[in-house]
Amino acid sequence: MPANAGRTDPGYAGPPSAGGEELVPSRYAVRIGEIDVLVVSDGVLPLPTKMLGHNVDQAVRAAWLNDMFLPTDAFDWSLNAVVVRSGDQTILVDAGLGLDPNLNLPRAGLLVRRLEAVGIDLKTVTDVVLTHMHMDHVGGLLVDGVKEQLRPDLRIHVAAAEVKFWEAPDFTHVDMPQGFPDALRAAAKRFAQDYRSQLRLFDEEHQVAPGVIVQRTGGHTPGHSVVRMASGGDRLTFAGDAVFTVGFEHPDWHNGFEHDPEEAARVRVRLLRELAATGEQLIATHLPFPSVGRVAVDGDAFRWVPAFWDY
Template identity: 85%
Template sequence: MSSNNTSHFDRPESGELVPSRYAVQVGEIDVLIVSDGVLPLPTEMLGHNADPAARSAWLENMFLPPDAFDWSLNVVVVKSGDQTILVDAGLGLDPNLNLPRAGQLIQRLEAAGIDLASVTDVVLTHMHMDHVGGLLVDGVKERLRPDLRIHVAAAEIKFWESPDFSHVFMPPGFPDALRATAKRFAEEYRAHFRPFEEEHEVAPGVVVRRTGGHTPGHSVVRLSSGGERLTFAGDAVFTVGFEQPDWHNGFEHDPEEAARVRLRLLQELAETGEQLVATHLPFPSVGRVAVAGDAFRWVPAYWDY
């Protein structure tokens, strides 16, 4: 990444007490990481197949609470050429789940000076509700372009026609909410879907690639321009996944395959040295992957002011 993070994104004053967006550049591509807020979840979700004592020790070493902690929700806006691409869309509002500190994306896009009508494309890493729900907020669809393109793996669309929750480890209420949100999203936006099979170039230097694992159609987005690269990994990588890539996350529909995907991706990122951003890494989640013995090490980027 360039040491000059000067971006073409507008930066009006928002009056927020904490930062909720962070701009970087990948060659000629502008990137803005936007926080959708935080999602409080049980710590068991980090590695439900792990020995409880090992999980507790990891949490203690990370100075994290033993029972529940806040998972970041990060969304990315990409400007490449004349296209403005929203990668994932945050949680939106689900009153049945009582998650008041999440679902902040629409207000924070406005605070960043991003008009919803300027978004030409949406890329979905997958169709879990914390990645599509922002587009279901009242009044949002009417503000989007009528020719909006939504890029999502064909396998993901098919999966949510009859989703399998037999291998997940979620808090009560989440499977029903995920199922209902994906169904509603498909009904409201199907005409905008642009399904792809394995890989698709959305814009110059912006490629979405299906990985599977977390969900059958889970995908990552690779940015490349001017010799610089960045990967948005969606839910393929979680905080604990660097040191314990074989620990299963509770939202993974195929935990064994998700672990294999995570390992391959971390190995690739360690070899290339490119920047990584992921949905649930602490905001702004920009960093790199280093090898640490038989595992990996997360190296957060220094904030560039």
């Protein structure tokens, strides 16, 4: 890991003043060559533990959770987004949950507030990259007043297959809590309507900025994508929802939000093998904040190696 990884970049404003609301950090900076990456927490999402592997027996899941010192009924999923600065572009990768009063998720949807706290004005964002159009990745763009703060020439990069999927989404293979399918449909539909003129669609791969490429993987959703960053010999992948905490030890477990769980497992294994071979850094939406680390092969599975905090 570069010596300056994790240190706040001079281009970002300092932390909120003492006496603010936050008692724990909500951002973490990494430098990939000449590219600045800032992980920003959107909060946490409490979900049933069945979402981690609905294709395995409850006792098997419970054993893994006990080994991880996690509750066996429900626990908090991290929600991570990243801000990338490459050249003269400022890129927001995913936009967080936003606000959905019908789901009662008060500890999520904090991204816009936290961007403001770190001194990132939404008007400076030139590009948005969406790994997919689930509501915890597009919802921040649907918060009242946000669109008015964005640049009129903002470019939103998303796979064409993703936009097509949400015209008539298939939920037959998911295993989500009640209310989530309707909320996901509504958020994706509204997002496509509100931002259609700003969408920049791609098929398989697209360069967003120097050293920043988005690649479609499919699996989690048909247009699910990852963002690959490379500069000066350093590399980092933002994997979106291709990898979850349990996916290192059990990459074949099906996550409840995967629309094609069999393909999602194949995508996960291919990606983890590649990351283990290259040694590059990994960030993912639902790995524990700040979710910066690397992947190692561990027998027939993998091992997550979190980075040491550097400050």
